[in-house]
Amino acid sequence: MKITVTGGSGFLGSHVADVLGHKGHKVTIFDKKKSKWIKPNQKMYIGNILNPKDLERVIKDADVVFHFAALADLDEALKRPIETANINISGTVLALELSYKHKIKRFIHASTIYVNSSDGGFYRCSKKAAEDFVEEYHNIFGVDYTVLRFGSLYGERSDNTNGVTNIIN
Numbered sequence: 001m002k003i004t005v006t007g008g009s010g011f012l013g014s015h016v017a018d019v020l021g022h023k024g025h026k027v028t029i030f031d032k033k034k035s036k037w038i039k040p041n042q043k044m045y046i047g048n049i050l051n052p053k054d055l056e057r058v059i060k061d062a063d064v065v066f067h068f069a070a071l072a073d074l075d076e077a078l079k080r081p082i083e084t085a086n087i088n089i090s091g092t093v094l095a096l097e098l099s100y101k102h103k104i105k106r107f108i109h110a111s112t113i114y115v116n117s118s119d120g121g122f123y124r125c126s127k128k129a130a131e132d133f134v135e136e137y138h139n140i141f142g143v144d145y146t147v148l149r150f151g152s153l154y155g156e157r158s159d160n161t162n163g164v165t166n167i168i169n
Contacts, residue, residue: 004062006049006095007009007069009035012150016066017042022088022117030058031069049091052098059098067095068110070127077123088126088131096137107145109134115149 003020007013008029014037021027023040029035037046047054049069063066071077072086077084092109094107099107114120115128137143 001063002026002028002061003064003066004030004058005066005068006030006055006058006077006091007067007110008044009033009037010068010072013066013068016068020066026032028058030055049087050094052094055094056098056102059095060102060103062102062104064106065095065104065153066108066110067092069078069095070110072123072124074121077126078121079152081122084122084126087131088123089129092130093133096133096143100137100141100143105144107134107137109145109147111147113149113151 003025005013005017005020005027006135008017008027013029013031014035014084015029017029018037021039027041028045029038030045030047032048034046035044043056045058047057049055069091071080071084096107109130111131112124112127113122114124115131117124119122120127131147134145134147138145
């Protein structure tokens with residue numbers, strides 16, 4: 001299967017891309033920066049999640065989209081609410097629209113446990129709104145989807161913005 005992973009250079013996206021490639025899928029990684037962990041069996045495209053031409057280039061031939069691109073640092077989201085909304089909401093809507101246009105079989109959206117919490121600030125708000133768009137694209141256009149709600153993540157490849165890493169260090 002041909003799979004695009006937006007945000008595939010990040011902590012979670014890079015691990016998912018590796019597992020998908022290991023299982024024999026053709027993986028395309030899309031991110032604003034080159035992955036430090038790119039594998040020979042993966043294709044890498046650098047682009048902006050808010051640029052329709054950049055994003056269409058990697059979605060048009062995919063069977064499945066794993067949408068992990070986001071401004072995910074809660075502290076950064078508090079400082080940059082407009083950028084958080086643009087990336088996390090508008091980026092998701094653009095990915096959904098292109099997935100609908102190109103008849104993607106499944107849209108897998110990375111979200112957060114914060115969507116049903118009073119914690120998480122602007123990050124929570126943006127992810128909740130994005131989930132609402134995912135559901136409406138299904139209701140109106142029939143886009144099949146899965147929403148994955150992650151909690152605190154930790155492990156190999158986590159950086160200094162990772163809360164668990166900071167506690168351990």
